[in-house]
Amino acid sequence: MAPFGTLYTIPGRVHPRTRKIFAAATLNGLELQVPSDFEPGETNKTPEFLNKFPLGKVPAFETPEGFKLVESSAIASYIAGQGSKRDQLLGATAEDRARNEQWILFNELHLETTAYTLAAWRMEIEEFDAKKEKAAAKDLVRWLDYYESHLAGRQWFINADGAGPSLADLTIGGTLFALYFVYVDAEMRPQYANILAFFERLKQTTGLMELYTGPMVDKRKACPN
Structure with missing residues (x-):
């Protein structure tokens, strides 16, 4: 099963603002891909990243279809609404x-x-x-x-x-x-x-x-x- 989307964040570590994102994905049975070569302060300052996310903010999220989001609460809310636990998670x-x-x-x-x-x-x-x-x-x-x-x-x-x-x-x-x-x-x-x-x-x-x-x-x- 292909990942639901890519979350640009520190690989191998759960940041305080990404915990809710991973939790919502887990409850909805969605896989998030975290690039293993992502380096905060470097990757998010590259022209390629800034072309997608102009302020270079992380965490940042992108679906295979090209839908992009920043702000951890917005990302968590979007992911919470994408699976079988939507009503439980959002109301x-x-x-x-x-x-x-x-x-x-x-x-x-x-x-x-x-x-x-x-x-x-x-x-x-x-x-x-x-x-x-x-x-x-x-x-x-x-x-x-x-x-x-x-x-x-x-x-x-x-x-x-x-x-x-x-x-x-x-x-x-x-x-x-x-x-x-x-x-x-x-x-x-x-x-x-x-x-x-x-x-x-x-x-x-x-x-x-x-x-x-x-x-x-x-x-x-x-x-x-």
Whole structure:
């Protein structure tokens, strides 16, 4: 069976923004080809790549028919709508589709940006900024409290119990993966039992164990004095 499309991203590694894409493809039974010779910062600056994707942004996606997309959420949404799990992933009604988009956008605008601030200096991507760290730590508690409350008495963010994860769940799970890896440590995790149970449930979904399994930080890196 030929690949459904080509995803231009780091080969052999799942980037935080591609996790939901691979997860949606897995649930829909779609194969994505990742070029083994793709080198971020080089391949995406070549004339050939820029002719297809003028800003050189990655991840980028292309079908055999020549349909092209950038922006990870747009790619994930397109792939989610292409298989047998479409209604589960995107919603079977207008209301469910709207709720799905609401959670994806909220996560992208709030939890994901906060997670990046808290993770960037700890992973030596950016310099430490005490003001940003303090604000992000406060925001994180606010967002996690919101998620924890929403998940009380339910398995998924949108779908009914037993219905399986939506694209919103896959998206949120990807952000939680990063937070558990760098910031939400062993002391903090029990404060958000509903979120942790959700994350473990997501991992147990057929086909998703490998994508959502990773080390969880025991004690997060302390701020420099």
